[in-house]
Amino acid sequence: MRTRTQVLVMLLGLLLAPMTHAAAVLVVSAQSPVTTLSDDQVAAIFLGKMAELPDGTRLVPVDLAEGNPARTSFYARFVGKSESQLRAYWARLIFSGAGQPPRVIRDVETLKKLLAEHPDWVGYLDRADLDRTVRQISAGGKS
Amino acid sequence: MRPRSIVRCALLLLAAHAAAGAEPQAPSPAAPTVPPMAASTDAAFSWSIGGFGTLGVVTTDEREADFVDTRTQPHGAGATQQFAFGPDSKLGLQLDAKYGNLSGVLQIVSQLQHDGTYTPHIEWANLKYQITPDWDVRAGRVALPVLIESDYRLVGLSNTTIRPPIEAYAIIPDTSITGIDTTWRHRFGPATNSIQALYGSFSANFPEPHSALHVPRSGGLSDTLDFGPVLFHASLAYASLVYADPSTDALNSGLVQFGDLLESIPGLAPQGAQALALERSYATDGQHTRITSVGVSYDQASWIALSEWVRLTNAGFIPTSTAEYLTVGYRVGRFTPYATISALKSQTFSPAYISTQGLPPPLAAAASELNSGEQSLLFQQENTQTTRSLGLRYDLRSNLDLKFQIDRISLGAGTPGLLLNFQPNFVPGSSLYVYSFALDFVF
Numbered sequence: 001m002r003t004r005t006q007v008l009v010m011l012l013g014l015l016l017a018p019m020t021h022a023a024a025v026l027v028v029s030a031q032s033p034v035t036t037l038s039d040d041q042v043a044a045i046f047l048g049k050m051a052e053l054p055d056g057t058r059l060v061p062v063d064l065a066e067g068n069p070a071r072t073s074f075y076a077r078f079v080g081k082s083e084s085q086l087r088a089y090w091a092r093l094i095f096s097g098a099g100q101p102p103r104v105i106r107d108v109e110t111l112k113k114l115l116a117e118h119p120d121w122v123g124y125l126d127r128a129d130l131d132r133t134v135r136q137i138s139a140g141g142k143s
Numbered sequence: 144m145r146p147r148s149i150v151r152c153a154l155l156l157l158a159a160h161a162a163a164g165a166e167p168q169a170p171s172p173a174a175p176t177v178p179p180m181a182a183s184t185d186a187a188f189s190w191s192i193g194g195f196g197t198l199g200v201v202t203t204d205e206r207e208a209d210f211v212d213t214r215t216q217p218h219g220a221g222a223t224q225q226f227a228f229g230p231d232s233k234l235g236l237q238l239d240a241k242y243g244n245l246s247g248v249l250q251i252v253s254q255l256q257h258d259g260t261y262t263p264h265i266e267w268a269n270l271k272y273q274i275t276p277d278w279d280v281r282a283g284r285v286a287l288p289v290l291i292e293s294d295y296r297l298v299g300l301s302n303t304t305i306r307p308p309i310e311a312y313a314i315i316p317d318t319s320i321t322g323i324d325t326t327w328r329h330r331f332g333p334a335t336n337s338i339q340a341l342y343g344s345f346s347a348n349f350p351e352p353h354s355a356l357h358v359p360r361s362g363g364l365s366d367t368l369d370f371g372p373v374l375f376h377a378s379l380a381y382a383s384l385v386y387a388d389p390s391t392d393a394l395n396s397g398l399v400q401f402g403d404l405l406e407s408i409p410g411l412a413p414q415g416a417q418a419l420a421l422e423r424s425y426a427t428d429g430q431h432t433r434i435t436s437v438g439v440s441y442d443q444a445s446w447i448a449l450s451e452w453v454r455l456t457n458a459g460f461i462p463t464s465t466a467e468y469l470t471v472g473y474r475v476g477r478f479t480p481y482a483t484i485s486a487l488k489s490q491t492f493s494p495a496y497i498s499t500q501g502l503p504p505p506l507a508a509a510a511s512e513l514n515s516g517e518q519s520l521l522f523q524q525e526n527t528q529t530t531r532s533l534g535l536r537y538d539l540r541s542n543l544d545l546k547f548q549i550d551r552i553s554l555g556a557g558t559p560g561l562l563l564n565f566q567p568n569f570v571p572g573s574s575l576y577v578y579s580f581a582l583d584f585v586f
Contacts (some may be wrong), residue, residue: 040333043371049328049335051276058276066541080444082374084538086475091585092301094197094288095237096294097248097267 018087023127024074024129027134033057036138042078045122047089048099061102063109074124078139190240197299199231199581207569208562210552212306214313215513217350218239222566222575229255231306231581233297235266244273252297257348268295268318271396287320288339288365289450291376291438299583303447303481305548306564306579308468310487313526313561314434320345320361332578339365350563354388370444376451383431384458391460394516395494401509409464410501413430414510417497421517424495427459447472447479462490462524472536481538486529487561492521519530527555543584551578 026042028034034057036047044050045134052058064071066083069098075081081089093099106110112119116133117119201220203210211219214228220227233254240247250267271284288295290311295301309520322343329336342362348355388572398418406413438451450469457463465488467484472481499507533546553574554560 015213029447031321032563039332040371044333044335052332063179076168083541084544085442087541091195091298092295094193094239095235095250095298095301095585096268097239097246097271097281100191100239100241133176 004034023134024070024077024124026074026078026122026124026128026139027115027117027136028122029117029119030133030135031116032135032137033119033121034059034122034137037122039078039139040095042139043080046075046079046102047099058120059122060118060120062111062114062121063102063104064108064124065104065106070108070124070126073126075113078124121137144438151329188242189242190238192237192238193232193586194296194583195300195583196234197229197231197581197583199299199305199579201230201577201579203229203577205562205573205575205577207566208491209564210312210557210561210575211561214561214563215257215349216563217257217259217348218564221562221575222564231299233580235297237267244347246271246273254297257350259350277330277512278326280323280325282323284321285324285341285343285395286381287315287345287361287363287385288341289315289363289378289380289434289436291345291440291449291454291459298585299581300542300544301471302586303479303536304470304483304532304547305581306532306586308470308483308485309561310464310528310530311466311468312450313423313487314453314464316468322361333371335369337369338543339367354386354391356508357385357387359383359385360375360582364545372441374440374442376438376440376580378434378436380434381431382434383429384427384461385429386459390516391520394513394520395422397513397516401513411506414497414502417495418510418513421495421497421513425460425492425517425520427461430458432456432458432461435465440501445474447482457490460492460520462492464489464526477538479535479538481532483530483532483534485532487526487554489524490556492561499571503571523559525555525558526561527558528560529553531557542586543582544581544585548581550579552577 003034026037033051035119041050045066050129072083075083075086089099105114105123111123112131112133115123145392201210202225203220205221207222208220209219210221212232216229218224218227219230235250235252238252247270248267251263252266253261253263256262256264264286267284267286269280269281269285271279273279288294293303293308293315297311299305304334320341320343324341326339339483343359346355346357361380361382363378365378366376368375382395386421395491398421402415402418402422404420405411410516431491433456434453436451436453436582438449441448448469450470452465454465455461455463466486468483468485470481470483472479482528496517497510499510502510530550530552532548532550534546537545539545551574552560554562554572556572559565559571
């Protein structure tokens with residue numbers, strides 16, 4: 001019985017491993033006035049449900065490419081959706097003319113460069129890729 | 144502007160925009176659904192092209208009638224074909240264009256039509272003007288937003304089940320309406336509320352005997368309250384009806400002529416009045432119907448649930464119908480097993496007829512013929528049925544899924560349910576199994 005449980009836990013660990021090893025953090029341009037966002041706001045921004053904060057600050061979400069570990073980790077942690085769920089969600093909006101997914105930036109270096117030029121953009125990257133060109137914003141709690 | 148002109152203008156503008164932007168900013172083929180220009184640069188023009196499709200096959204143990212997805216399809220699995228691709232297979236292509244606050248959508252869909260062909264039709268063609276980030280107006284061809292999945296019911300990848308419950312969608316014969324609409328979105332705390340108001344007209348064509356439903360005026364209000372994983376939806380719509388159907392038209396004019404004739408014969412006036420009353424009760428032209436719906440959906444990490452209730456009110460021979468369904472699914476990695484129970488109940492008409500008692504034989508024969516014509520028309524509207532489904536969705540890739548589903552359909556006592564093409568040995572009120580397999584994709 002015990003060995004079976006252990007095997008199950010190991011299998012589960014293997015299944016979840018690719019989703020959990022990257023730690024994504026939310027980043028904006030160093031010039032952005034935004035310092036903190038609630039979890040609900042982060043999900044709403046990246047799902048295209050919110051274009052500006054209650055104070056009128058505009059935020060434009062940008063994505064990393066599908067398969068990027070930071071992207072997988074970000075959507076699992078902040079939005080609670082897998083890549084398949086995300087694709088199904090956007091297919092609903094795209095094919096009913098209701099919206100388009102965030103623009104995809106092909107790699108982290110380009111993302112950092114573009115974030116510096118666009119104070120209204122918000123993106124995410126692996127904690128290890130943080131540097132002075134971008135600013136991490138804290139997220140969590142309720143709005 | 145007349146609806147047709149609105150569509151034409153929308154198409155012309157779209158084409159002009161597409162032509163203007165095609166050269167310098169062709170989207171990368173690797174990410175066709177992502178606009179090449181960022182939304183932040185408002186003045187820039189961007190466009191994208193994408194598509195969706197389903198390759199589905201259906202089989203059933205019923206041999207005396209056809210299972211179809213909607214009654215606009217002329218045939219399906221059962222009496223006509225043992226294995227049918229028609230009910231679920233479809234291919235859609237969409238062009239999106241955006242210039243500042245103005246955007247346009249053109250979506251063309253090929254699926255089994257009333258005439259048995261797969262001739263592509265325009266599902267969406269509209270121009271949207273974003274007045275503020277949370278308020279827009281659209282003109283052109285848009286979806287009738289009666290149910291939660293109405294807007295994307297054709298996009299298999301977006302939905303858990305092989306097809307949205309046919310019982311609920313049988314109440315709305317067409318998915319698109321030509322007209323104008325406006326949506327206002329309001330965010331408070333973690334919730335987003337969207338109110339949509341819409342006005343326009345639509346037509347739906349049905350197979351044999353080549354009837355067409357025209358709705359010259361339709362309007363509606365729809366509200367969606369989105370709490371993240373939980374979503375509430377309610378809608379109210381009305382539709383004025385014109386049913387152009389040669390056999391029904393012939394029946395109605397037969398009833399009027401017969402009624403007028405009997406009323407002019409001394410002693411036969413009561414039967415004449417019965418014939419005229421039949422015509423008045425069951426003619427649809429100029430009548431209107433109301434559609435009301437409420438629904439809730441839940442979509443969190445593992446659990447998916449979707450439940451709706453929808454009612455259409457009586458107009459002529461179209462009976463008051465109520466449908467409700469519940470789908471529950473549970474994600475286990477790439478697999479999502481799910482179950483659905485879905486029911487449609489149509490009002491049974493009280494058996495009205497022309498009394499043949501006291502009529503001379505030739506008139507009695509005519510009355511019997513009119514009676515049986517009316518009974519057969521009303522019988523086809525008694526669409527009571529319940530479907531219990533078990534299915535499994537497998538996400539092969541993020542843009543590709545496979546689904547398998549078993550439906551147990553129980554037709555309401557003495558009714559034909561939503562089946563078509565009845566053979567002589569068909570038993571109203573029987574039960575059947577339907578087995579479906581589908582591959583859904585988007586690109």
